[in-house]
Amino acid sequence: MAVLTTVPRRPASFYVPVVAAFGAFVGLFVGTAQGSGPLGILGGAILMGALAFLLTHAPLAEKQLRWIVAVVFAIAGFALAGLSAGIIGAALGWFFGWLTFWLFEGRYRAHLVPYLTPGQVLWHYTFRVICGAIFIFLITPILVVLPLSFNAQDFFTFTPEMLALDPAGYSLKHYRDFFTNSDWQNALRNSLMIAPVATLLSVGFGTLAAIGLSQPHVPFRRAIMAILISPMIVPLIISAAGMYFFYSRAGLQGTYIGVVLAHAALGIPFVIITVTATLVGFDNSLTRAAANMGADPVTTFFRVQMPLILPGVISGALFAFITSFDEVVVVLFVGSAGQKTLPWQMFIGLREQISPTILAVATILVAISIALLTVLELLRRRSERLRGMSPS
């Protein structure tokens, strides 16, 4: 947005108290950690207020000043409590340098429409901070698991060595345990044997059915759709209980085939949803054109339709794969010890013998899901490009 009005510099009576307030907030934490909260608040406020005033009146360029503050804070932190405190100090120094000039130069208004009242500007940034907090809430558990999986101790918390960034506090032993322990390796093998077959089943049946459902005249479309989506909606424990009873009657309980069938059923809704969504944008005149030129329906399907809906099919397959790969409730009931999957092993670990190997496994699974997410995003972009190409 073009800035039409020039934003004037702010008076010291505005930015000094604001920076001091932030200083007081940080001071509270530093103070309580060092022994006295109120003293920390007071010290933080005075120190930061003075710093803000000095920075804006110093005869140096802004960039140099901000570097100086960051370095000074880093050294102070390092002198006080070691390496990790030094890093926190550097971050704080950078933040306060940035904050001071952000307020002083009036940059906080640069991207906003000029007629906003101060209250509205305050709300604008408060709202962003709230959203930031929620995003952190969303991501923290994952961020916590990641460093803890490198813990050298068998604890589930950050040890003092870890906090001091001491290399001795970190190790790969939980990963080593995962790759050498036969329980975990068996579980991994079982997961890798079950998930792809289940995915293949649900993608094969699901794609055909999705193509059928996207035809213009399908009798009982709504009812069929409701039945096909139901495995996603019915609580897993109910599906698990039902399958346990029924599969035991059919002699499938505790067998590989039973687990694969159950997981295939659970993955089907995802394939149906993604493939029908792709088919909505599919231009049916393409198949008619192919038929017109003499292609039989099978050729048309594989040479014309399939390449175009492939992104949808693959993302459906990814969903089905992750459903099976993550599934624990149904496999607990339908499977037996011979079908113990990775999530099952994790579930046991969480309930009974808590071992930090779980965190290593969790990190590996997060890495896998990041990879899958990336593939999915690339596919989505590709399908958008393709859709832009075909006339609608």
Add this chain to the structure above:
Amino acid sequence: MTEATTQPGRVLAADGTPLKRSLARALRMQKIRALMLVAPLLIFVLVTFIAPIADMLFRSIENQVVKDTIPRTVEALDSWDPHSTELPPEAVFAALQADLVEAVDQKTHTRLGSRLNYEYSGAASLLRKTGRGVEKMKAPYQEAFLKVDKDWGDLELWRTLYIYSPAYTNGYFLNAVDLKKGIDGPEARPENEQIYILLFKRTMFMSLVITFSCIMLGYPVAWILANIRARTANLLMILVLLPFWTSLLVRTSAWKVMLQQEGVINETLVWLGLVADNDRLILINNQFGTIVAMTHILLPFMILPMYSVMKTIPPSYLRAAKSLGATNWTAFWRVYFPQSVPGIGAGSILVFILAIGYYITPEIVGGTDGTFISNRIAYHISKSLNWGLGAALGAILLGAVLLLYYVYDKIVGIDNVKLGG
């Protein structure tokens, strides 16, 4: 040509058949072809998924075991008046002796015992004990039975047998709502045996709290995703999708690590001096732990539908409202919010449906008072082996979910479910 078009019945297709019939045939062919494509999957789902559910529903009313194990006794007992204060006649005891001899032979009497034990505690050991000497019993049988165990003289036991002799019963469902099947219909259970209503209420309450927290946390995030520059929004979207794609167990274990007594949150609070070391907060194995962990796990399911609705609301509406003199709040509350309600509705129903059936997370972080009805179902199926009661509880839960599913289908349409943007 003019003659043909003015009389619609006479329009002919190229091969000479009336066009109407030819079109109808083509339409029928299309329908059949579509159905042929859907059929394999439909059959697959019906066999691997719908049939098991139906089987479970059947189990919640099925009660063959009494009739199958002691058929003659059931028949003889039919003429007995359960209201009377006298024990059944000698004929019933004689029939029971004959039945039990056969049952012991086939080792089915213990099954009967465990079935009756759900309704009359002590029945399992009573039948096992009786089973050992039943073959050597001599007439009069009533005395012989009473000599083995005086419980055979208990009218309650005989009433229970009488009530549960039909092949189908609503007894499991009555148990599932804290009632008891009596001789004159449902009776209330004593206060200290009522747990299921409480559990259902708790499941509902906690699911509502979780849904509400998801709305409160999801709304600002969805708003900012829909109203920020596309490039930034895409980046922030990753933060929403990453937890969505991460394994449920990973996230649950993360919350266990965060919330436990020696966990990250408590350690941080102690380090900051906000909480005394010997007075750490109890954040896990209670309702709080379940609510926090499940809110986190279900939040993406709230954000994504809200986002897709908010994306369609033109930002110019808000500006128009403000230029007409509305304050920020009025513009939001009177113009933007009403348009975003469909997103809230879709997200809420989805989150609520998923929440009331959750099993894994409450099992791991719920302790005793943060568990859901699903945990009780799992307990009955794998531990107490009272499958009928588990199935009845499941049927009630399924009913609730299907009702919500129907509402969701009416409001949002089931094919409009969005998966990850």
